[in-house]
Amino acid sequence: MNIEEYIESGQLELYALQQLSPAEAAEVERLAAEHPPIRAELINVQRALGLYAEAHAVTPPAALRERVLSSFQQAVNQAASAAEPSAPTETSAPYVVPSVAPTAPAPRYEAAPAPEAVVRSLPAESTGSGFRWLAIAASVALLLSLGANWLFYSRWQQSENQLVLAQAEQARYAATTQAVQKSLAARTQEIGVLRDEQFRMVVMTGTAQAPGARARVMYNPVSRRVYVDVKNLPAAPSGKQYQLWALDKGKPVDAGMLAQTTAVGDSLQRMKDVASAQAFAVTLEDAGGHPTPTMAALTVMGQML
Amino acid sequence: MTGPGLRPLRHGGGPISHTVTSLLPESPPAAEQQLVARLRAQDESAMTEFYDKYSAALYGVILRIVRREEEAEDVLQEAMVKIWHSFPSYDASKGRLFTWVLNVSRNLAIDKIRSRQYRVSSHSQPLDDSPAERQPAVDSFRPEHIGLQELTRRLNPEQRQIVDLLYFEGYTQSEVADELNMPLGTVKTRARAAIKVLSTLIR
Numbered sequence: 001m002n003i004e005e006y007i008e009s010g011q012l013e014l015y016a017l018q019q020l021s022p023a024e025a026a027e028v029e030r031l032a033a034e035h036p037p038i039r040a041e042l043i044n045v046q047r048a049l050g051l052y053a054e055a056h057a058v059t060p061p062a063a064l065r066e067r068v069l070s071s072f073q074q075a076v077n078q079a080a081s082a083a084e085p086s087a088p089t090e091t092s093a094p095y096v097v098p099s100v101a102p103t104a105p106a107p108r109y110e111a112a113p114a115p116e117a118v119v120r121s122l123p124a125e126s127t128g129s130g131f132r133w134l135a136i137a138a139s140v141a142l143l144l145s146l147g148a149n150w151l152f153y154s155r156w157q158q159s160e161n162q163l164v165l166a167q168a169e170q171a172r173y174a175a176t177t178q179a180v181q182k183s184l185a186a187r188t189q190e191i192g193v194l195r196d197e198q199f200r201m202v203v204m205t206g207t208a209q210a211p212g213a214r215a216r217v218m219y220n221p222v223s224r225r226v227y228v229d230v231k232n233l234p235a236a237p238s239g240k241q242y243q244l245w246a247l248d249k250g251k252p253v254d255a256g257m258l259a260q261t262t263a264v265g266d267s268l269q270r271m272k273d274v275a276s277a278q279a280f281a282v283t284l285e286d287a288g289g290h291p292t293p294t295m296a297a298l299t300v301m302g303q304m305l
Numbered sequence: 306m307t308g309p310g311l312r313p314l315r316h317g318g319g320p321i322s323h324t325v326t327s328l329l330p331e332s333p334p335a336a337e338q339q340l341v342a343r344l345r346a347q348d349e350s351a352m353t354e355f356y357d358k359y360s361a362a363l364y365g366v367i368l369r370i371v372r373r374e375e376e377a378e379d380v381l382q383e384a385m386v387k388i389w390h391s392f393p394s395y396d397a398s399k400g401r402l403f404t405w406v407l408n409v410s411r412n413l414a415i416d417k418i419r420s421r422q423y424r425v426s427s428h429s430q431p432l433d434d435s436p437a438e439r440q441p442a443v444d445s446f447r448p449e450h451i452g453l454q455e456l457t458r459r460l461n462p463e464q465r466q467i468v469d470l471l472y473f474e475g476y477t478q479s480e481v482a483d484e485l486n487m488p489l490g491t492v493k494t495r496a497r498a499a500i501k502v503l504s505t506l507i508r
Contacts, residue, residue: 010496051506055455061374061378
């Protein structure tokens with residue numbers, strides 16, 4: 001078979017996009033194992049798709065990390081404890097505070113030899129049995145107190161750890177909230193423009209050289225503010241940038257450069273204030289702009305109604 | 306958890322000899338091999354490293370598919386568990402770890418929208434309407450990482466649409482052919498052209 005033709009057929013792309021039936025997929029895997037060029041191309045295709053996927057990366061909310069990792073842990077532990085019921089893992093220790101703490105210290109002081117030695121030495125020194133009982137009672141009280149101390153100390157330590165965790169969590173929430181508030185403020189301002197009745201919408205449609213292009217200008221003749229909203233503009237070649245013009249009685253007035261983010265339709269952009277205009281147009285100019293519009297590079301244009 | 310699953314990957318194709326593997330244009334970096342070894346050994350702490358490394362990429366793709374944040378969070382959670390449990394089926398000779406985990410996550414997300422028949426409503430949305438609060442991942446695990454804007458600049462709208470439908474919307478190639486009113490062969494060649502453009506971006 002012709003390897004080049006096979007590579008060109010698009011079959012590898014469909015494999016990587018998981019579009020093939022199991023039989024077809026097995027065929028691709030077999031050919032990739034046999035023919036290094038096919039294999040190399042397949043890896044290329046997978047990397048290209050990986051790149052595409054990664055371009056969409058979004059950092060998940062900070063709080064999600066804890067949630068996902070602890071629920072993952074839970075799911076894994078459940079599966080593990082189904083096989084072996086009482087096998088605590090070191091990672092789960094901080095989450096099972098109450099059940100571990102009270103039982104752990106008990107075996108420790110019962111097994112310790114020191115208290116026993118104290119109790120045994122008493123009969124030699126004391127004469128009265130009353131004093132002996134008192135001593136035993138005191139020893140027991142002391143041991144209980146030591147045990148309780150140990151218990152309270154470990155509980156306090158655990159609370160301390162939990163507090164630190166909670167504080168870290170809170171700091172992360174605060175950071176996230178701040179970021180959200182910032183973008184919310186920006187969007188609120190945009191909505192304000194869209195709802196303001198003083199703003200006039202000017203729809204700009206593509207010229208012969210960019211028939212699919214579309215953009216809008218929102219113009220407020222009272223405050224003189226101008227915003228631009230791109231629906232679709234051809235990608236600007238490197239070194240070029242879109243420039244907005246206000247046409248006042250046929251005379252073009254520079255209304256500013258479109259930022260790269262605006263040109264791909266990401267958000268509204270406030271442009272230079274314009275005193276008076278009856279139409280708007282966008283031309284493709286050298287980056288940084290030009291004092292007069294290059295009419296040959298006129299991309300979209302629209303009259304104010 | 307069933308559905309299209311790990312479809313192509315689950316198939317044990319022919320054995321791949323070592324000479325072929327060494328011809329790879331790029332073998333996985335040592336850090337990735339190490340992570341794979343730890344996951345294979347069922348080392349639970351490896352999942353923390355895994356999350357820190359891949360969550361942004363996986364979450365971005367899942368969010369792009371299901372388009373609702375809470376649901377994306379659930380799917381990411383499911384994906385972590387699934388990756389852990391089906392890790393033995395990962396075959397490093399068939400592709401990078403990232404390729405495999407992407408497919409697992411994508412399949413889960415696509416199952417999700419299919420199960421809700423979500424598609425009817427998301428159909429009519431423009432393809433490039435991305436969530437407004439999109440932030441780029443802070444640290445990328447691949448030096449060639451590029452942004453969404455760069456992609457928009459390089460792919461023409463038809464190319465992007467084809468890849469998006471196949472990759473993010475869970476369309477089959479014949480559904481794409483119906484939707485765009487074109488022969489199946491054209492879907493194939495357009496997908497290839499689009500991916501070719503993408504691979505020129507890899508240095």
